[in-house]
Amino acid sequence: MSIPLTEKYRPRRVSEVIGNKEAVTSFLEWMKSWESGKPSKKAAFLVGPPGVGKTSLVLAYASEHGYDLIEVNASDKRGAEQIKAIVAEAAKQSTLAGTRKRIILIDEVDGAYGSEASGGINALASIIPRTNIPIVLVANDPWDPKLAALRNASQMIKFSHIKQSEIISYLKRLSEREGVKIDDEILKLIASRSNGDLRSAINDLQLFLAADKRTIEQLKNILSTRDRAKSVFEALAEAFGSTTVIAGRNVTSNL
Numbered sequence: 001m002s003i004p005l006t007e008k009y010r011p012r013r014v015s016e017v018i019g020n021k022e023a024v025t026s027f028l029e030w031m032k033s034w035e036s037g038k039p040s041k042k043a044a045f046l047v048g049p050p051g052v053g054k055t056s057l058v059l060a061y062a063s064e065h066g067y068d069l070i071e072v073n074a075s076d077k078r079g080a081e082q083i084k085a086i087v088a089e090a091a092k093q094s095t096l097a098g099t100r101k102r103i104i105l106i107d108e109v110d111g112a113y114g115s116e117a118s119g120g121i122n123a124l125a126s127i128i129p130r131t132n133i134p135i136v137l138v139a140n141d142p143w144d145p146k147l148a149a150l151r152n153a154s155q156m157i158k159f160s161h162i163k164q165s166e167i168i169s170y171l172k173r174l175s176e177r178e179g180v181k182i183d184d185e186i187l188k189l190i191a192s193r194s195n196g197d198l199r200s201a202i203n204d205l206q207l208f209l210a211a212d213k214r215t216i217e218q219l220k221n222i223l224s225t226r227d228r229a230k231s232v233f234e235a236l237a238e239a240f241g242s243t244t245v246i247a248g249r250n251v252t253s254n255l
Contacts, residue, residue, distance in 0.1 A: 005206045006199055009174055011060040017053045018170050018198055019162040026157045027057060031065075034134045041155035043128045043135040045109075047142040048159025051197030054138045058105050068102045070133075074121075075111025083112075083120035089133075103134045109147060110139040125149035161196020164188075170198065171205050180209060 011017045017024055027046070033039045046054040062069040072086060086104055112121060128135060128150075137150060168184075168191045175182045186208065194201035 002206075002210075004203070005174065005178075006202050009177070009202075011053075011056050013064045014057065014060050017057050017060055019166050020048075020053060020159045023048075023157050023159045024053075024057060026155075027061070030155055030157070031061060031134065039134070041128075041153070042131050043137060043150070043154040045137045045139070045142060045151060045154035045156045046159060047139050047156060049161055049197065050140055051194075051199030051201075052159045052162055053198065054159055055105070055107055058103065058136050058138070062103050062105075066101060068100050069105055070102055071105045071107065073107045073111075075108040081120070083124055086124075103136060104131075105136045105138070107138045108140075109137045109150065110141045110144055112146075121146060122149060125153050128153040162198045163196070164191045167191040167194060167196075167198055167201050171201060174202065175205065175209070178209065182208075 014024065014028065023046070027044060030039065030041075030044050034042075046057070048054060059069065061067070070086060070089075072083060074083065083106065086106070106124070109121070124135075126149075135154075137154060139147070142151060142156070168187045171187045171190060172182070172184075175187075182205075190201050190204050190208070194204065
C-alpha cells in the first residue's frame with residue numbers, strides 16, 4: 001500500500017509549512033517566549049478550518065528544534081483519560097538541566113465529548129497556568145462552551161484557508177517530486193474544489209495519480225464521488241448532532 005502523500009511530504013521544517021504566515025509567526029514568537037522563560041500564556045490555541053497546517057506546524061517545529069512531542073487526539077474515546085494523564089505529567093515535570101525538551105500537543109480539542117472529556121478539559125485548563133511544558137491545543141471550532149476555560153487560559157492563534165494560488169503551486173511541486181507532470185487545468189480544478197483545505201487537495205491529487213486515465217473527466221468523477229460522500233456525512237451530522245459533524249469531517253478529509 002502506497003504511503004499517503006500527506007504523510008510522505010509532511011513538513012519537516014517550519015519553512016516548509018504552506019500559507020498562514022502571520023499565524024506561523026505568532027506561533028514562533030510564542031515558542032520563543034517559552035524558550036526565554038517568559039511566556040505570556042502557557043498554552044497556545046491554534047484554531048481554523050481543517051487542512052490548513054495547524055498540526056503540521058507543531059510537528060515541524062518539534063522536529064526542527066529537537067522537542068519530544070507528546071501527542072493526544074481529544075476526539076479519541078480514550079482522549080479524556082490521556083488528557084488527565086498528561087495533566088498529571090505536566091504538573092510534576094521539572095526543568096532540570098539535561099531534560100529533553102517537550103511539547104504537549106492536544107489535537108481536535110473541539111472533538112472531545114461526554115462528561116469524562118469535559119472533566120479532562122477542565123483539569124487541563126486548571127494546570128495550564130502552572131505547567132512547565134508548552135501546551136498546544138488544536139481545534140477547527142474553538143467556540144464550544146465547554147472550551148471557554150481553555151480559551152481564557154491560552155493564546156489564540158487563528159489560521160485561515162490556504163490561498164488557491166498557494167495550493168496550485170504546492171501541488172505542482174509535489175507532482176514533480178513524484179515524477180509526474182500534471183496539466184495546469186487539472187491542478188486548478190483540484191485547488192478550486194478544495195475550499196482552501198490543502199490536505200484535501202493532496203488527497204485528491206493522490207487519487208488522480210492512481211487513476212487509470214489522468215484526464216479532466218476522470219478528475220471530475222473523483223471529485224464528484226468525494227462530494228457525494230461528504231454530503232452523506234453532513235446529512236448524518238445534521239441528524240445526529242455536533243459530535244457526528246466532527247466525525248464526518250475527519251472521515252471526509254481522508255477520502
